[in-house]
Amino acid sequence: AQRVTQPEKLLSVFKGAPVELKCNYSYSGSPELFWYVQYSRQRLQLLLRHISRESIKGFTADLNKGETSFHLKKPFAQEEDSAMYYCALSGMSISRLTFGEGTQLTVNP
Amino acid sequence: DAGVIQSPRHEVTEMGQEVTLRCKPISGHNSLFWYRQTMMRGLELLIYFNNNVPIDDSGMPEDRFSAKMPNASFSTLKIQPSEPRDSAVYFCATSREDRGLVGELFFGEGSRLTVL
Numbered sequence: 343a344q345r346v347t348q349p350e351k352l353l354s355v356f357k358g359a360p361v362e363l364k365c366n367y368s369y370s371g372s373p374e375l376f377w378y379v380q381y382s383r384q385r386l387q388l389l390l391r392h393i394s395r396e397s398i399k400g401f402t403a404d405l406n407k408g409e410t411s412f413h414l415k416k417p418f419a420q421e422e423d424s425a426m427y428y429c430a431l432s433g434m435s436i437s438r439l440t441f442g443e444g445t446q447l448t449v450n451p
Numbered sequence: 452d453a454g455v456i457q458s459p460r461h462e463v464t465e466m467g468q469e470v471t472l473r474c475k476p477i478s479g480h481n482s483l484f485w486y487r488q489t490m491m492r493g494l495e496l497l498i499y500f501n502n503n504v505p506i507d508d509s510g511m512p513e514d515r516f517s518a519k520m521p522n523a524s525f526s527t528l529k530i531q532p533s534e535p536r537d538s539a540v541y542f543c544a545t546s547r548e549d550r551g552l553v554g555e556l557f558f559g560e561g562s563r564l565t566v567l
Contacts, residue, residue, distance in 0.1 A: 348493075378556075385454070386542065386558040428494060438507065439556060441486075443493035 344369045344433045348442035355419050356450050363414040363445045365403075365429030374432040375405055375412040376439065381425045389414075389427070399423070419449045457543050457559035465567050469531040472562045474543030475524060484556065485518055485528050486542040494542070500526065501548070533566045540564070 345368040355361050367373060377389040390398045392405040392412060403414045412429060426446050430439040456475040464470055476483050484499040498508040500520045508518070515534070520526040530537055540563050544556040 385560055386544075386556075388555045391555075438484075438496065438499060440496065441494035 344373075344431055344440045346429050346431050346440055346442035348427075348429055348445050350445050351443065352446050352448070354448045354450060357421055358418050361416050361419040361423070361447065361449070363427050363429075363447065365412045365414065365442060367410050367412065367429075367431050369410075369431060369433050371433055373405075375403070376430045376432070377401070377403055377412075377414050378428045378430055378441070379425050380428070386428070419447075421449045421451055423447060424449045455543055455545055455557055455559035457541075457562050459562055460560065461563045461565075463565045463567065464533055466534055467532045468566075469529065470533045470537075470564060470566075472528040472541050472543075472564070474526045474528070474559060476526070476543070476545035477547075477557055478524075480545035480547045480557070481523070482546045482548055483520060483526050484544045484546075485526070486544060488540040488542060488561070497528070497541075530564075533564075535566045538564055538566050 347366045349364050375392045378386050379389040380386040390396055401414055401416045403412050405412050424447055426444050428444045429442040432439050455477055458473045462470060482501050485497040486494045487497055488494050495510055497510045498518045499506055503520045503523055516530055518528045540561040542561045543559045546556050
């Protein structure tokens with residue numbers, strides 16, 4: 343079975359502050375992990391994936407297999423980062439994603 | 452490309468009525484997923500199709516839910532009879548089975564269902 347846990351439903355930070363959205367997973371095999379984002383009045387869309395090892399909009403995420411975590415980080419949050427963020431895991435079937443419950447990030451001015 | 456197209460965007464119905472949600476995938480995408488989004492449970496996978504064939508329907512809550520994909524351009528999710536607890540946003544998402552696009556799902560705008 344595969345499971346994704348995002349412990350914080352709501353996260354609020356001030357502009358310019360560092361932000362970390364937590365994601366933990368449970369999967370017996372070798373996972374592929376993703377972060378999806380849904381901005382207000384926009385479609386849910388891919389933000390980044392761990393295999394690409396890329397930084398998108400200043401966000402990075404490192405897969406820690408020992409801690410089974412894939413936390414999303416940004417050193418200086420911006421107001422436009424306010425959105426719902428979902429962590430997702432792909433296991434046995436490449437395109438079959440299991441999503442976490444989501445974290446609503448609010449960046450205050 | 453207009454992306455994944457879902458209809459209706461909003462549906463308000465009474466308990467016991469039949470509800471049909473529709474999805475038009477992106478041309479060339481051969482996997483299609485139906486997800487349900489609620490505040491309590493986030494995004495739950497209901498069913499997914501590959502090349503129009505249902506692969507995994509283990510997430511379908513109960514027999515009241517059914518989904519079809521008669522061709523590569525169209526899918527439906529039907530709830531009959533509907534209940535208030537079915538109220539949620541239903542998303543259709545599609546992907547192309549291609550190593551270079553692994554795991555990227557393209558979502559529709561969702562269908563917000565309210566069952567009174």
